[in-house]
Amino acid sequence: MSDPAGIDPSAMGEAAAANELMRLARQIAYHNRRYHAEDAPEISDAEYDALVRRNAELETAFPHLIRADSPSRAVGHEVSASPLRKVTHEVRMMSLDNAFTDEEVEEFVARVRRFLALPADAPVVMTAEDKIDGLSCSLRYEDGRLVRAATRGDGQVGEDVTANVAHIKDIPQELRSDSGVVPPAVFEIRGEVYMAKADFLALNAAQEEKGDKVFANPRNAAAGSLRQKDASVTAARPLRFLAHGWGAASAVPADTQWAMMQQIAAWGVPVSPLLTRCDDTAQMLAHYRSIQAQRADLPYDIDGVVYKVDSLEWQRRLGFVAKAPRWGMAHKFPAEQAETTVEAIDIQVGRTGKLTPVGRLRPVLVGGVTVTNVTLHNRDEIGRLGVRVGDRVVLQRAGDVIPQVVENLTREEDRPAYVFPDHCPECSSEAVAEEGEVDVRCTGGLVCPAQRTERLKHFVSRAALDIEGLGEKTIAEFFALGWLESPADIFRLRKRRDDIVGREGWKDKSVDNLLAAIEAKRQPDAARLLFGLGIRHVGAVTARDLLKRFVTLPALRAVAERAHGGDEEAKAELLGIDGVGPVVVEALGDFFHEPHNIAVWDDLLGEVSPPDFIVETRASAVAGKTVVFTGKLETMSRDEAKAQAEALGARAAGSVSPKTDLVVAGPGAGSKLKKAAELGIEVIDEAAWAEIFKAAG
Ligand SMILES: NC(=O)c1ccc[n+]([C@@H]2O[C@H](COP(=O)([O-])OP(=O)(O)OC[C@H]3O[C@@H](n4cnc5c(N)ncnc54)[C@H](O)[C@@H]3O)[C@@H](O)[C@H]2O)c1
Numbered sequence: 001m002s003d004p005a006g007i008d009p010s011a012m013g014e015a016a017a018a019n020e021l022m023r024l025a026r027q028i029a030y031h032n033r034r035y036h037a038e039d040a041p042e043i044s045d046a047e048y049d050a051l052v053r054r055n056a057e058l059e060t061a062f063p064h065l066i067r068a069d070s071p072s073r074a075v076g077h078e079v080s081a082s083p084l085r086k087v088t089h090e091v092r093m094m095s096l097d098n099a100f101t102d103e104e105v106e107e108f109v110a111r112v113r114r115f116l117a118l119p120a121d122a123p124v125v126m127t128a129e130d131k132i133d134g135l136s137c138s139l140r141y142e143d144g145r146l147v148r149a150a151t152r153g154d155g156q157v158g159e160d161v162t163a164n165v166a167h168i169k170d171i172p173q174e175l176r177s178d179s180g181v182v183p184p185a186v187f188e189i190r191g192e193v194y195m196a197k198a199d200f201l202a203l204n205a206a207q208e209e210k211g212d213k214v215f216a217n218p219r220n221a222a223a224g225s226l227r228q229k230d231a232s233v234t235a236a237r238p239l240r241f242l243a244h245g246w247g248a249a250s251a252v253p254a255d256t257q258w259a260m261m262q263q264i265a266a267w268g269v270p271v272s273p274l275l276t277r278c279d280d281t282a283q284m285l286a287h288y289r290s291i292q293a294q295r296a297d298l299p300y301d302i303d304g305v306v307y308k309v310d311s312l313e314w315q316r317r318l319g320f321v322a323k324a325p326r327w328g329m330a331h332k333f334p335a336e337q338a339e340t341t342v343e344a345i346d347i348q349v350g351r352t353g354k355l356t357p358v359g360r361l362r363p364v365l366v367g368g369v370t371v372t373n374v375t376l377h378n379r380d381e382i383g384r385l386g387v388r389v390g391d392r393v394v395l396q397r398a399g400d401v402i403p404q405v406v407e408n409l410t411r412e413e414d415r416p417a418y419v420f421p422d423h424c425p426e427c428s429s430e431a432v433a434e435e436g437e438v439d440v441r442c443t444g445g446l447v448c449p450a451q452r453t454e455r456l457k458h459f460v461s462r463a464a465l466d467i468e469g470l471g472e473k474t475i476a477e478f479f480a481l482g483w484l485e486s487p488a489d490i491f492r493l494r495k496r497r498d499d500i501v502g503r504e505g506w507k508d509k510s511v512d513n514l515l516a517a518i519e520a521k522r523q524p525d526a527a528r529l530l531f532g533l534g535i536r537h538v539g540a541v542t543a544r545d546l547l548k549r550f551v552t553l554p555a556l557r558a559v560a561e562r563a564h565g566g567d568e569e570a571k572a573e574l575l576g577i578d579g580v581g582p583v584v585v586e587a588l589g590d591f592f593h594e595p596h597n598i599a600v601w602d603d604l605l606g607e608v609s610p611p612d613f614i615v616e617t618r619a620s621a622v623a624g625k626t627v628v629f630t631g632k633l634e635t636m637s638r639d640e641a642k643a644q645a646e647a648l649g650a651r652a653a654g655s656v657s658p659k660t661d662l663v664v665a666g667p668g669a670g671s672k673l674k675k676a677a678e679l680g681i682e683v684i685d686e687a688a689w690a691e692i693f694k695a696a697g
């Protein structure tokens with residue numbers, strides 16, 4: 001078993017869920033101890049966050065299985081083993097809930113509104129500031145004098161570090177009394193003890209020189225330096241402090257978070273210079289992005305932005321859930337790179353027989369999503385990275401690009417390299433790479449069950465015939481029964497109605513729905529049918545281009561066969577189509593040259609009858625032109641945009657080339673936009689495109 005964390009909770013039984021929750025509780029407790037109590041984490045924060053996310057996902061799906069020792073209820077780690085004196089906090093020290101996406105931030109604000117029963121458009125003012133990566137510390141001032149400093153510990157009981165903070169210049173022994181507001185009898189200032197990046201590097205260099213322990217990161221260095229039995233060790237370490245809140249207080253001389261933080265600054269304790277106030281979600285997200293942009297240049301490490309409801313009256317009403325305030329949220333920066341372990345390397349066999357190696361990973365959060373698999377592309381790529389099972393790798397995921405392995409961190413050379421299979425794992429046929437090709441392919445062809453089922457899956461997929469309810473599982477099930485030898489068999493399934501109804505998991509209604517969905521495709525779109533056959537190099541766009549020219553499948557086949565036989569006129573006719581090159585002509589010829597393909601084709605056209613392929617086009621300014629859509633489209637999907645282009649007699653292409661006439665660019669457009677500028681191609685926005693479409697009536 002490689003990847004238990006990938007199972008969708010809705011597809012899990014209770015026993016499996018309870019089991020996994022138990023395992024997660026144990027794992028998370030272990031890593032909490034390593035991180036919080038021992039300052040020696042073994043896994044990256046992104047991997048830790050993935051475990052916590054998984055735990056939350058299961059707890060949401062199975063609320064009655066939430067354990068008494070659930071990690072979602074615990075803060076930090078208990079300090080019983082610490083050599084420092086223990087301190088019980090008068091007011092608990094909490095953690096913060098995490099958000100990783102804009103949507104999760106919007107949901108946070110919506111939740112606050114719902115809780116307070118505010119109208120959906122009522123303003124909710126929030127403060128926003130950087131989330132410093134240090135360790136929290138509570139400073140208790142009585143009549144303005146520092147009487148105790150304590151770490152968070154498990155939130156209830158922390159460690160006494162009063163002597164240790166005595167040498168931290170940012171922490172005054174006495175609050176200033178000249179601010180106009182006299183410090184209350186009791187006031188606990190809470191904030192972050194941290195080490196600046198430059199100080200951290202210098203400390204590590206000095207430690208190394210002395211042959212002492214070096215620290216993994218500034219957070220660990222700060223924690224390790226503060227939590228010292230011998231306070232003189234702390235004194236020699238360059239620690240700093242920024243306040244971000246307060247705990248027990250005999251009086252709170254302000255009615256907003258913002259005003260109280262200004263007061264704390266006026267008492268002489270530093271607060272973040274990036275603290276600001278936001279009127280709405282748009283401002284919160286804008287501040288988040290601005291802080292993210294400054295991140296690398298800040299003198300200290302941060303890992304996100306913290307939002308807090310500004311009104312203290314509202315904070316009081318909102319209160320707390322398990323271990324975090326309802327009025328606060330940490331919006332973390334997505335780790336666009338993250339480290340994890342390759343737990344297995346599996347080989348997937350595709351519809352063309354291509355063997356694709358897939359790395360099964362220990363789940364890790366990258367760019368806000370949990371990643372459990374990564375494609376390793378091909379034999380050469382595995383060789384280049386030198387990836388073996390058990391290696392630590394760096395994953396990268398930028399924007400919505402699929403994750404990639406960018407580096408292998410494991411360098412011991414004594415373990416054997418991964419051996420790429422020379423036989424297909426599905427059918428044991430020989431697997432070879434052709435001259436000059438990087439892809440290794442199974443030579444099993446028709447005997448390879450993987451290739452055959454993949455072809456069927458492709459045939460019914462969204463972009464091809466799009467048969468609703470005929471998913472991968474059903475195809476695999478019927479294929480194993482010998483019911484699906486080729487695409488035409490799909491249209492003969494109706495003869496097996498009673499057999500299907502008799503099978504576990506099928507009911508009269510579900511079978512009838514499936515059969516109706518199949519019947520609905522008896523007169524399929526010819527281009528989708530052609531694409532569904534999976535002829536090499538004939539993608540969805542090429543299939544349409546071919547049929548626009550030849551109107552019916554038999555007409556296309558006749559030309560392709562003539563071209564294959566050496567008929568120059570037929571070849572020229574095919575090559576005259578925009579987007580059709582010699583590779584496509586050859587692939588078509590090869591396809592119709594193979595007797596088995598012809599049998600499949602004839603069989604299929606005996607079951608279905610696609611109408612003539614005639615695309616109605618409207619008179620328009622872009623007729624006959626090639627258009628490229630790039631960036632985010634806001635009023636329509638990519639598919640709709642392509643359909644609009646087609647309706648206007650234009651061709652929608654995937655990449656910008658000298659043949660491109662027009663580029664429609666939305667927000668986030670990148671390299672294609674740049675290329676268009678280089679080539680001097682006209683660029684318009686989505687609104688201008690909508691005008692063109694409307695004008696064509
Ligand atoms: N790698 C590991 O093995 C491992 C193990 C445990 C925890 N962790 C890391 O620690 C995190 C969990 O720790 P946590 O419970 O302390 O939660 P947290 O660090 O995600 O957030 C809460 C803490 O943020 C701090 N903070 C910094 N700036 C703040 C601000 N402006 N306002 C309010 N608080 C601010 C406070 O100290 C607060 O206690 C995980 O998400 C993970 O990143 C890693």
Ligand SMILES: [Zn+2]
Nearest residue numbers: 424427442448
């Ligand atoms: Zn095979």
